Amino acid sequence: MAATTATSTETVEVEPKPQGRISGIIRYWLGNWKLSLGTGMIVVLLGFSVIGSLQTDFKKTRVGSSPFSVPPSAEYPLGTDNVGRDMYALMVHGIHPSLKIGLIAGILGTVIGTVLGLVAGYSGGLVDTVISTFADIVLTIPSLMILVVLASYLRSTTIELTAIIIAVFAWAGPTRLIRSQALSLRERPFVPLAKLSGQGDFEIAIRQILPNLLPYIMAGFVGSVSGAILASVGIQLLGLGPLLTPNLGMVLNSAFTGAALFRGMWWWWGPPAVALIVLFVGLFLISIALDEFANPRLRGEAK
């Protein structure tokens, strides 16, 4: 008995660091209304889509599976569109592919951006000039324009291909963000200290600089995800991109081309619009909160 209590108190004393850190993060998360509200919005949206898509037959997203242009009713909770697709089924099966575009493009953009930004900011010199000049060029060219040209040649694209095309332009923002932070971190006293203690450049970049960049990397990631979804819906409204798999941009595109607005079919354009607004506002709140966390003095200054 005595022995077990002793070991348990001992483990409590040994463990508090990681435990305290995790509970600290959770407490920060819950205490910051922007962070918890933003995450909550994304979780609710994703939950609605995942749970709903398990219970709803995918066949209902096919053309002609339901009567045409029916307003919401008990049988069709969100009505149907002008070619007989069940809007509820389109929504639950369409939200997560849209998020998938954002996630793939966001992860690719953030990883490439972090590596390039870290290399540019830490090594400086010619490497820095080349990388940041290219990032500047890519930032200047509106990616939507090049995406339009690309997508107009690749008419039948998939969700994954669209995400990869968008990622080609998603790295420049994170590169600039990470580069400027790596530049200032390089001048901090712990870098020469690490050098004196015999760490190599690569080790310093990975073990000293990278952990300090985490909040910026996360903020950059959230920004890339929302930018990628924005771009994908944009090219879909222009009639390009993946218009065969159900996703939010595709529903919005068919509502637009079907003149849903002027036929008073609010249940057709409304649900994808609401889902996108929830998605963008949620991601925006998270990114503001991460910005404030990374940069408490500036209190949510944009970029």
Next chain:
Amino acid sequence: MNLQYLLKRVGLFLLTIWVASTLNFLIPRLSPGDPVGAILGAMQAQGATIANSAEIIEAFRARFGLDEPVYVQYVKYLWSLAHLDLGYSIAHFPSTVTDIISNSIPYTLGLLSVTTVLTFVIGIFAGALLVWQATPRAAKTLITIFLMLAPVPYYLLAMILVFFFSFTLGIFPNSGITSPGRIPGEGFDINYFLDIVYHSILPALSIMIAGIGGWVLGMRGMMVTVLGEDYLTLAEAKGLKNRRIFLRYALRNAMLPQFTALAITLGYVVSGSVIVELLFSFPGMGYQLFRAISSNDFPVIQGITFFLVLSIATAILGIDLIYPLLDPRITYNRK
């Protein structure tokens, strides 16, 4: 030092144009399928019967210089771009891409310049007022609502505005640039002009409402920093009027960095307005781009994208060159 800054900026401008035009050149040639095949496909899709297709393909290849080696094509392509010769439209054959662009550019330029300036000015003021202590609570609440609209894309706001103001209330027209069948009178017809303005209000509003929040956010951050500066305390101690401190001391200093942000967001604004034009059938370049996409008119698609990149790069160059004149704290050789 000034010369070095100038050369660097102009160099970046030229590099940007070069990269964008090279992408425009490479994408069609790297993608599966032949541009000529795409042209014939487009003609067939429009119901043309193609009897002697082999000859037509040869003729097209020669006309577009596709029978020459790639590097010759590339040099010729850059040479004609430098002369703003963007080729012919496929869907509207005799007219050139430059014609289509120059017919639609006044609408886009008018819409974008007015909305960008208004959004910038309103956003800057609103952002500064949000942090300023003397601002009435009601104004702060209103500004916070705009702040929450910052992440909502232009096209969704456009749809919501059309639904309320056009479909439900019927106050504003939902598409086009003039009332149907309206023809301008002799000389400058003020009513015709006002009709255009009336049709532009909803597209302009959707761009502005979506844009203001972003400026509020950036300005808020800068104002917080400026409000902590010593010169503001001094200005207060001198007994200056609140209004004067706000305008001349706080706002003036906090707004300067926003000009660089203007350069960064310009591409985003243009991309967004392209889709807003499409939603409102507003006959600017975005709408032409959509029409070109639906009719597989590749020269027009590439011409418009090239032109938009060119205008954005020019605007950014302009802002970059003017900015150091506005803010003496920034020396030309820094950054």
